[in-house]
Amino acid sequence: MINNVNNKARLYKDGYGIINEVYTKEEIDAILIEIAKADTSNATFRKTDNLFAIRQFLKEIPAVKQILFNDKLKGIINELFGDRYFTVKSIYFDKPQKSNWFVAWHQDLTISVDKKTDTPGYGPWTVKQNQFTVQPPINILENNFTICIHLDDTGEGNGALKVISGSHLKGIYRPETIDWQKETEHTCNVNAGGIMFMRPLLLHASNRTTNNKTRKVIHIEFSNTELPKGLKWAEKQMVFTI
Structure with missing residues (x-):
């Protein structure tokens, strides 16, 4: 059983969490x-x-949406964040x-x-593969969240994310200013089918x-904030109508 009370507390304190067994092997396949x-x-x-990547993934391969947004993932999103969130990048x-x-080391400081x-x-603004990205006011970043869906077992040997717990509470935190006397990195091991x-x-x-194993991950960003007049999310798609 997924303990979303503990997951919600960890999200606030640490800025991240891991839930395994969200997808079956058949769903991954x-x-x-x-x-x-x-x-x-x-x-x-x-x-x-070194890398195969698909930007605007949900737009390019829409057939995966029904599989990705299964009842288990929708339930997790609803309990941890609420039902007003929509996808804004994939x-x-x-x-x-x-x-x-x-x-x-970095923070995700831009939106599409x-x-x-x-x-x-x-x-500032940037353009990558005909996609406009910009750094928004910090309150938008503080409110957004990301889900990484793992299609392979992922550990330190095949590039699992390393994080600094609690760093999300410190505003814009430049990597060159990390005080390793105070901060500790944690490796986020996630099983295939976990998030x-x-x-x-x-x-x-x-x-x-380093271990000759692949790492396949789907990275999806979410927001519940409408942008100012004249500006729109590039990849906005509703979650709970899928």
């Missing part, structure tokens, strides 16, 4: 079958020796067995929007692969 059908020639696909990552790809506008409190939920302001990182 069904997700991977849909991914294998995709046309990888689109600009939202990135394929190198990426699929496939880190191959011999990948040298790693991610340095439909266009660039002169909006007070929003900036990790986290706040975007949580400092996190990922190591290179």
Whole structure:
């Protein structure tokens, strides 16, 4: 049984949590079958020796939505965050067995929007693969959350996320100012079919692969905040109508 009371307390205190057995092996296989059908020639696909990624994942492969947003995941979202949240960004990552790809310590400080506008409190702006991203006011980041759906067993050897517990409560926390005399990193081991939920302001990182195992993860960001007039979420999709 999922103890969402403890999960909610941990989310507030630590900024993250792990829940295993959200998806069956059959559901994972069904997700991977849909991914294998995709046309990888689109600009939202990135394929190198170190990484296969699909940006705007839910838009590119809509058939996975019914599988991903099963009753168990919807129940978790409703109990931890409420039923007013919607998806605002989605990426699929496939880190191959011999990948040298790693991610340095960072917070997720930007959101994806439909266009660039002169909006007070929003900036700086960037463009990646025809996608506009911008740093919003901090209250939006504090309210958003991310769910990482693991399609492989993930541990330290194949790039499981490392996090600094409680760092989401410290506002904008620059990696170069981390005081390792006070902070401790934790590795988030997640079983295939499990999820990790986290706040975007949580400092996190990922190591290179050393154990010759893949790491396939679906990263989905959620918000319940409408943006100012003239600005729209680039990937907004409702959750509880799926």
